[in-house]
Amino acid sequence: MKIAQNARKLVNYINSLKTFETFYMDEQFCYNHIGALLVDITLQAGLNYNTVVKPRVQRVLLNYPEANTVNKFQDLINELGLEKIIKWKNDIKLNRLKGIIDFAIRNNINTCVDFKIYLIQEKNRKNFLELNGVGPKTVDYTLKLLNVDTVAVDRHIYSFVELAEIPTTDYHVTKKVVEYAADFLEVPRSSMDYSIWHYMSQNDRSQDKNSKLQLELELI
Numbered sequence: 048m049k050i051a052q053n054a055r056k057l058v059n060y061i062n063s064l065k066t067f068e069t070f071y072m073d074e075q076f077c078y079n080h081i082g083a084l085l086v087d088i089t090l091q092a093g094l095n096y097n098t099v100v101k102p103r104v105q106r107v108l109l110n111y112p113e114a115n116t117v118n119k120f121q122d123l124i125n126e127l128g129l130e131k132i133i134k135w136k137n138d139i140k141l142n143r144l145k146g147i148i149d150f151a152i153r154n155n156i157n158t159c160v161d162f163k164i165y166l167i168q169e170k171n172r173k174n175f176l177e178l179n180g181v182g183p184k185t186v187d188y189t190l191k192l193l194n195v196d197t198v199a200v201d202r203h204i205y206s207f208v209e210l211a212e213i214p215t216t217d218y219h220v221t222k223k224v225v226e227y228a229a230d231f232l233e234v235p236r237s238s239m240d241y242s243i244w245h246y247m248s249q250n251d252r253s254q255d256k257n258s259k260l261q262l263e264l265e266l267i
Contacts, residue, residue, distance in 0.1 A: 050220060053213045054227035060211035061228070066249075069234055069242045078192050081159045082120035083107040085151075086133055088189050089144040092180075097248075103133045116158050117151045124148075143180040150178055163193040183218050191237050198225045198240040203247035 061067055078084040083104050090100045107114070111132065114120040123132060129141055154174070156162050165171045172186050187199035198204070200222050205215045208224060215221045229239035 050223050051227055053224045054231060056213055057208065057211050057224060057228040058231050061232070064246070067242065067246050069232075069238060070245060071235065071238050078159050080108055080112070080115040081117055081151075081157070081162060082111065082114045082123070084159055084162070084189070084192060085117075085120070085144060085147055087192065088185055089140055089147060090133075090135070091188065092185065103135065107133065117148060118157055121148060121152070139180075146178055146180070150175070159193060162189070163195065166190055166193070167195070187222070191240060194237075196236045198222050198229070198236050200225070201244070203244050204240070207243045207247050 078087070086107055087100060087104045090103060094100055111120075111123055114123040124145075129144065130136055133144075135141060151157070151162070154165060154171075156165050166175065166186065166189060175181055175186055176183070184199050184201060187197050188201075190197050191199050200218055204225060205221065208215050208221055213224060225239060225243070226236045229236040232239070234242075
């Protein structure tokens with residue numbers, strides 16, 4: 048099976064890297080504040096996480112800890128305005144976040160636990176994908192932040208897999224290659240995802256290769 052062969056190839060590449068570190072789940076963050084979670088998943092596509100996304104997520108967590116449910120976060124938006132809460136003016140991202148909040152309300156999703164239970168069901172993931180601006184990466188990224196063991200393929204993972212000289216022509220195939228590699232190495236899939244992200248983020252290694260797959264904005 049080609050996916051398994053490429054996963055073995057990826058494992059060999061990882062083992063050849065002297066500076067690659069594996070970060071396990073207890074070293075990662077799992078949300079219980081759905082307002083901050085929704086800000087994270089909305090802003091993360093196409094933006095620098097550490098300098099743009101993370102400060103705004105932390106702003107919500109630190110300044111509005113009580114807005115930890117969809118209903119409370121919506122009340123906060125009604126009171127202060129979303130633009131002020133997250134210090135953001137781009138209408139595309141603001142409208143996308145509002146759309147996800149409306150989706151959550153329609154589907155009785157009020158907490159992070161509710162969202163996790165909802166997205167575990169395949170039919171519900173398909174419903175989430177129908178939202179404007181939500182692609183397979185957003186779904187997997189959300190699940191990962193809700194402590195589901197999965198891989199969200201972003202530009203860092205595409206570039207890392209390409210550095211291993213493995214084709215990256217399809218989101219779902221690339222995801223399986225990385226997940227199988229994690230299985231072969233006997234580490235959680237989410238840990239593999241974060242470990243690759245961390246490795247590629249150091250000195251922005253993803254920019255070392257002029258990848259043809261600049262899909263961050265397309266797959267979100």
